[in-house]
Structures are given as C-alpha cells and as structure tokens.
Amino acid sequence: MNLNSISCAIRILNLNHKIIPSTLNIFRFCRNNFTSIMNKPSVYITRQVNEEALDILREHCEITSWTGEGPVPRDELLRKIEDKNALFCMLTDQINSEVLNKAGKKLQIVATMSVGYDHLDVDEIKKRKIKMAYTPDILTDATAELTVALLLATSRRILEANEAAKNGEWKAWSPFWLCGTGLQNSTVGIVGFGRIGQEIAKRLKSFKPKNIVYYNRSEKADEAKLVDAKRVTFDKLLAKSDFVIVSCSLTQDTQHLFNENAFNKMKRTAIFVNTSRGGVVDQDALIKALENKIILGAGLDVMTPEPLPLHNPLFKLKNCVILPHIGSACIQTRKEMAILCAKNIIAALRGEELPSELII
Structure with a gap:
C-alpha cells in the first residue's frame, strides 16, 4: 500500500457513514505518518544485544543485525553496512576505510559498545565528519x-x-x-x-x-x-x-x-x-x-x-x-553498555548531544 491508496481509502470510508470510526482513524494515522514511517533511519548491529537496547532503537529506526555465532564475518559486515545511517559495533570489529567506503555518505555515527576504541580508525572517521560514541564509566x-x-x-x-x-x-x-x-x-x-x-x-x-x-x-x-x-x-x-x-x-x-x-x-x-x-x-x-x-x-x-x-x-x-577478556562481563553492566550505545545512536540521528560522544 502506498500513500495514494491510503488517501483513496479514506475518501471511500468518509462516504460510508456506517464505517467504524476507529477504522477511519487508523487509516488517517497511516496517511499522516506514512512518510516518517518509510523514512526511518537504518542501523546495523554487529552482534546480538539485549531487548532493552533493541527496543530503544526499534522505536526510531529500522534494524539489521548479525545473529550468528561469534563476531560478524568481514564480508557480511561489508555487505550489510551499505547505506546504513548508524553502526552499532563491538571491539572485535575493525572499522576502517574499507567499512566506511562501503557504508557510503549516509553513515552518521559509529557507536562502539566498549570503552576502548583502538579498533576504530579514528582519523578516517573524523575526516568523514562521522560522529563516534563509546561506553565509558558503566564498565x-x-x-x-x-x-x-x-x-x-x-x-x-x-x-x-x-x-x-x-x-x-x-x-x-x-x-x-x-x-x-x-x-x-x-x-x-x-x-x-x-x-x-x-x-x-x-x-x-x-x-x-x-x-x-x-x-x-x-x-x-x-x-x-x-x-x-x-x-x-x-x-x-x-x-x-x-x-x-x-x-x-x-x-x-x-x-x-x-x-x-x-x-x-x-x-x-x-x-x-x-x-x-x-x-x-x-x-x-x-x-x-x-x-x-x-x-x-x-x-x-x-x-x-x-x-x-x-x-x-x-x-x-x-x-x-x-582469562578470556571478561573484564566487564557482569550481566547488568553489559546490558547498560548496550542501552547507552543505543541512546548514543538515537541522539546522533536526531542531531542532539550524545550521552557519551568520543571526542579526540
């Protein structure tokens, strides 16, 4: 269904005085919000994260994520990052010019679920005027x-x-x-x-x-x-x-x-x-x-x-x-890190101040 078909349906329903009012309201809502729904920014997530973080993103974004075992394969990341507005990544993901080139000009933010950022090509990201965010303090x-x-x-x-x-x-x-x-x-x-x-x-x-x-x-x-x-x-x-x-x-x-x-x-x-x-x-x-x-x-x-x-x-x-790199491996800590990562992304896409922007 496109915008024209929604408007046409509303005109037909307006002619039918027996139509249930709530149904008409649903169609009106779809018409009024069609553009914003279809233009939701897109986010790629490189690992499975908790539902609380996903819920924050789902409200404002279209989500694509890697759900397989272990880190996202390089070829998968390069394929899925195309035309995304935001990247939700981990310290296991090397984010360099190869990834940024595939992402294209729509990419507005790279948010890492970590306090360390040595896996990010900071100079390259800054050169492209892409925001960066991390998750200090929580861990x-x-x-x-x-x-x-x-x-x-x-x-x-x-x-x-x-x-x-x-x-x-x-x-x-x-x-x-x-x-x-x-x-x-x-x-x-x-x-x-x-x-x-x-x-x-x-x-x-x-x-x-x-x-x-x-x-x-x-x-x-x-x-x-x-x-x-x-x-x-x-x-x-x-x-x-x-x-x-x-x-x-x-x-x-x-x-x-x-x-x-x-x-x-x-x-x-x-x-x-x-x-x-x-x-x-x-x-x-x-x-x-x-x-x-x-x-x-x-x-x-x-x-x-x-x-x-x-x-x-x-x-x-x-x-x-x-030990197998478990420094921050507390359940609540990791959940809060993912939530902060999601909030950083939403703030960047809205043009607002990031809760924890990485400024170097």
Missing part, C-alpha cells in the same frame, strides 16, 4: 572488580591450588606448600590512573598495602589523595612495585610499553596484571620473563591475538593466569 566498577580478582588469583596461586586439589596432589596441610604473595605492606603500582585505575586503587586500599604509586600522562592529585597514591616515573614504578597493574588505553605511545627492557626493571618477586589491552604488552618478552623467572607471575585478561591460540606458551606456564 568501570566491573573491570576494577575483575582486576582485583585476577590479581588475587595470580598472587595467591588459586588456579594452581584448585588443580592440585582435583588431581590428587593435595596429601595433607603443609606449612609452605602453594604459598603466594600478599598485598599487605606491599607497593602496588598502577599504570594508567584514569577511571578504572582509580577504582582499582580504591578496592586495593582495603588490603593494607604500604604504598600505592601510579604512572600517568597527567597529574591526578585530587583523585590520588583519596587513596593516598603518589605519582612516579614509569621506571620508578617498575623498580619499586610488588604488583604492577596495567589500566591504560592502547595508543601509539603505549604500544608494547611493557617490553623486555621494562620486565627486566621489575622485581623478580613482582606480579604483573593486565586488564587493559593486549597490545600494551610485548607478549614474547612477557613469555621470556615468566619462563626465566625475571618476574614471579602474570595475570592476563587481554592478549594478542584474541582468542589466544591453544598452543601459545602462556597456557603452559603455571605462573600465568589467563
């Missing part, structure tokens, strides 16, 4: 919690102990068997003292470390005062810290920040924890540091590549705990 608490859990699992050798209990190694209580490193009276070093780094520090404060130090591009004096933290140089943090926690973004400056030179400057009793991005670490250098006991242990929620191949040497090391 801060969940990621901080996971970081503390990973640190404890690594330093207290929890996975080793669990395996020992299951495979029969546990014969009797022993005074020094499976002893780990405690946080009390230690020095904790945090690389990247943004939202997540600060929340990690707050949680670790209750474990009574002697010192909390941080390395950050800028001074965070007020935030540091809350946890009695002190800003130091990168080299000093490496040399003094019993626990080194990585919570910085992946940029050109932080790519392979933790290399062979950095690991050699750390204590041989140091525990290294990374919940930021795998690219911050030279993984071959980390493997060497763990194998040669240059550092005591490592807890990783992020690696390169992801998923980490099963033959990777890290899986064979007892002093390395590996």
